[in-house]
Amino acid sequence: MLTISLKEFKNLFQSIRSIIIICILFGVTLGAAKIVSNFQGQLDQLGLGNNAYATGAMIIVLLAGPLFVLSLSHNVINQELSSRTIRFIATKTTRFNFVTGKMLGVTLFWITCLLIAFLLIIPFSKAFFFLEFAQTFIFILYFVGLSILLSTLIPKPSLTMFIGVSSAVAFTVLGFWSMATDNIFLKIFSFITPYFYYSHAEAYMAFPVLLFPIIFLAISLFVFKRRDL
Amino acid sequence: MYAVETYQLSKVYGDKKVVNEINLQVKKGSIFGFLGKNGAGKSTFINMITGLTNPTSGSYTLLPDQGSSADKLRSRIGVLPDYSTFYDDLTALGHLKYFSRILGLKVSKSHMEDLLKKVGLEDAINQKAKKFSFGMKKKLGLAQALINEPDLLFLDEPTSGVDANAILNIHEIIQDIAAQGTTIFLTSHNLDEVEKLCDEIAIMDQGTIKTQGTMAQLRHDYQSNITVHIKHSEIQADVETSLNQELKAYGSDVEVSSKHTDLVVSSEQTIAAINRLYLKKDIDIFRIEVNEPTLEEIFLSTGENKQSA
Numbered sequence: 001m002l003t004i005s006l007k008e009f010k011n012l013f014q015s016i017r018s019i020i021i022i023c024i025l026f027g028v029t030l031g032a033a034k035i036v037s038n039f040q041g042q043l044d045q046l047g048l049g050n051n052a053y054a055t056g057a058m059i060i061v062l063l064a065g066p067l068f069v070l071s072l073s074h075n076v077i078n079q080e081l082s083s084r085t086i087r088f089i090a091t092k093t094t095r096f097n098f099v100t101g102k103m104l105g106v107t108l109f110w111i112t113c114l115l116i117a118f119l120l121i122i123p124f125s126k127a128f129f130f131l132e133f134a135q136t137f138i139f140i141l142y143f144v145g146l147s148i149l150l151s152t153l154i155p156k157p158s159l160t161m162f163i164g165v166s167s168a169v170a171f172t173v174l175g176f177w178s179m180a181t182d183n184i185f186l187k188i189f190s191f192i193t194p195y196f197y198y199s200h201a202e203a204y205m206a207f208p209v210l211l212f213p214i215i216f217l218a219i220s221l222f223v224f225k226r227r228d229l
Numbered sequence: 230m231y232a233v234e235t236y237q238l239s240k241v242y243g244d245k246k247v248v249n250e251i252n253l254q255v256k257k258g259s260i261f262g263f264l265g266k267n268g269a270g271k272s273t274f275i276n277m278i279t280g281l282t283n284p285t286s287g288s289y290t291l292l293p294d295q296g297s298s299a300d301k302l303r304s305r306i307g308v309l310p311d312y313s314t315f316y317d318d319l320t321a322l323g324h325l326k327y328f329s330r331i332l333g334l335k336v337s338k339s340h341m342e343d344l345l346k347k348v349g350l351e352d353a354i355n356q357k358a359k360k361f362s363f364g365m366k367k368k369l370g371l372a373q374a375l376i377n378e379p380d381l382l383f384l385d386e387p388t389s390g391v392d393a394n395a396i397l398n399i400h401e402i403i404q405d406i407a408a409q410g411t412t413i414f415l416t417s418h419n420l421d422e423v424e425k426l427c428d429e430i431a432i433m434d435q436g437t438i439k440t441q442g443t444m445a446q447l448r449h450d451y452q453s454n455i456t457v458h459i460k461h462s463e464i465q466a467d468v469e470t471s472l473n474q475e476l477k478a479y480g481s482d483v484e485v486s487s488k489h490t491d492l493v494v495s496s497e498q499t500i501a502a503i504n505r506l507y508l509k510k511d512i513d514i515f516r517i518e519v520n521e522p523t524l525e526e527i528f529l530s531t532g533e534n535k536q537s538a
Contacts (some may be wrong), residue, residue: 003330014318084314088373091279091308092331094299228282 001101004089008105009112012072021068022113025060029117032056034124053121054129061114061136062198066168069143073106074164075157076147077224082157086229095224103148103217110140135198135206142194143168145213152220152227171195230294232257232381232412233278238287240273247273249436250287255414255429260407262427263416264528270436271416272311272385279308279383292381304332307379311386311416313370317359321350321369324358328373336376347402348372349395363390371399375406382406383414388422400426424524432531439531447527454530456520457500459490462513472510479503 013019035056077099080086089098118133147164154160175195178186190196194209233255240248248270255261265271276282278289280303295305315324322341329336345354348368353361361369371387384403388396403426407413417423423430424444431441440450457480464472464487473485479502480494494500500517507514522530 003327007327011318084310084312085316087281087308087310087312088315088328089331090281091306091310092303092328226283228276 001093001097001104004093004098004101005104005108008076008102009108012106012109015072021072022116024064025068025113025117026120028060028064029057030120032060053125054118054132057117057121058132058136061139062195063172065136065140066143066171067165069106069110069140070147070150070164070168071161073144073147073151074160075151076102076106077151077220078155078160079151079157081155081227081229090229096221099148099152099221099224100217103144103213103220106144106147107141110144111137114140131203135203138206138209139194139198141213142209143171145216148220149216152224230257231255231290232259232292233261233289233414234293235278235289236287238274238277238289239285240270240277240282241285246436248277248284251436251438253431253438253441255412257412258407258410259428260403260413260415260426262423262430263414263433264420264423264430264524265416265433269433271433274433275311275383275385275414275416279306279310281310295380300333304334304377305380307374307377307382309367309370309374309382309384309387313366315358315361315366315369318357320355320357321345321361321372322354324369324373325376329376332377334377341376344372344375345369348375349398364392364395367391368395368399371402375402379411381412381414385416386418387415388417388419396422420524420528430524432528434531440527444524447524448522450527454522454526455494455497455500457490457492457494457503458518458520459503459507459514460516460518461488461490461507462515463487464512468510468512472512475506476503479506 032053075082080089080098086098114133114136118129118136122128146167150164150167151157151160154163171193172195174186174189175193178190178193179195179199181187192212194206194212197205197209231254233253235251235253237250237252238248239246239250251274263271263275273282277284278291291302292305295302316327319327322338322345325336325341325344329341342354345351348371350365350368350372353365358366358369367387367390371384374382374384387403388399391399400422403413403415415423415427427444429441429443430447432439440447442450464485466487469485469487472490473483476483476485476490476492479499480492483492484490492503494503497519500519504514504517
């Protein structure tokens with residue numbers, strides 16, 4: 001499992017797309033941090049204080065995180081099915097190890113990216129925002145789980161690229177929209193998006209979101225174990 | 230002791246039974262040849278027993294002496310799938326490192342390099358797989374199947390798309406590892422290869438095993454089609470005609486000429502009877518040639534293959 005996760009982690013870091021995404025994430029985070037620092041006085045008056053830096057990073061993650069994760073990892077499982085490299089792996093380890101290893105690798109990649117982003121904020125904020133880091137990580141983990149599920153359910157990588165990107169946009173738009181509307185259908189939908197849980201003032205409300213990637217992983221394992229490779 | 234045993238193993242896709250209740254035993258330490266035309270169900274059968282495809286019904290046992298731990302079993306099995314694709318960004322050596330780590334093995338770099346040299350990839354050890362030809366991928370596929378020095382090795386078409394020299398090299402490797410006690414389950418479309426390498430052969434058709442045994446047993450089973458060529462003393466036209474009629478009672482495809490007779494008989498005993506007939510008619514027999522059936526003939530005479538031949 002560890003070998004598979006480390007390979008996935010390295011692959012994501014070596015990919016040009018991932019480097020671009022990391023640059024965007026860092027650049028926008030730093031830009032937001034600079035803008036935020038220009039309004040430091042006002043933010044202090046509003047009681048946001050130094051947390052505004054972390055808030056800036058969090059807004060970027062909430063807005064662009066789903067797109068980053070799903071565009072980069074939409075084919076994490078089905079690429080190996082499509083190229084048939086899975087036939088070598090599946091005869092050497094369990095399907096559980098394969099799927100879980102893949103999820104761990106993608107998670108490790110994103111936790112590293114977020115960690116670097118939050119470390120870059122430190123020179124401005126003079127603090128490491130552990131709670132916000134945990135919240136953004138859980139948010140990203142939701143979409144890592146979703147990408148694992150999509151790429152397990154859909155065998156064609158080209159199709160998951162389209163569905164993954166569409167889902168990312170739909171989740172973001174509908175997630176934010178559901179927070180500001182009374183539409184009953186959107187309200188119901190909001191319960192399965194992480195945005196609902198992040199709209200609450202209480203920080204601990206982000207933690208129930210952890211259940212979703214676990215459910216996504218469990219469904220993926222159930223489906224993958226029954227799949228002919 | 231059997232290395233592979235299947236019990237009523239079946240696979241159904243929709244309403245089509247691709248593999249139909251197969252009971253098969255492969256003796257430990259043997260090279261087992263598995264034949265069948267395209268679509269016979271060979272690959273589906275191998276995919277089931279190597280864990281790539283879930284059986285619809287039935288069960289199987291691999292290496293029963295290795296215990297029931299699936300992880301331990303995986304570490305004792307090598308598989309070369311029918312279609313080998315590798316990671317473009319990994320070298321040949323990188324692939325072996327990756328696969329050995331997945332298996333939880335600590336394999337030295339020198340051992341991996343030796344293995345790559347053994348399969349004929351000595352010039353491509355550090356070359357990325359995206360530059361590999363089809364034949365090179367087959368060789369790398371064989372190397373990865375051997376990385377754990379398996380007790381049971383599944384080789385699905387190991388020599389297809391490989392040049393003649395490499396084929397001989399692969400044959401040598403197969404014979405070497407079989408000599409060390411590894412059980413080899415081999416499928417191939419090259420019937421000469423199967424005949425040359427395998428101790429036992431099964432022929433599959435339309436999801437079932439039509440025949441199984443050693444070459445000698447298959448030949449014995451095929452005795453219903455022994456081609457006999459008799460060289461004899463010159464005979465008159467009237468004797469030729471009468472002999473032609475009489476021999477039809479002994480076999481089929483009878484062709485009698487003044488100095489030769491050809492016919493197909495169903496058993497060796499018939500040859501003895503024909504010999505007596507010629508002696509009775511005072512015809513001297515100079516030579517009797519009995520053509521032993523090749524694996525190709527046996528294969529073509531089996532089930533659906535017979536119709537397509």
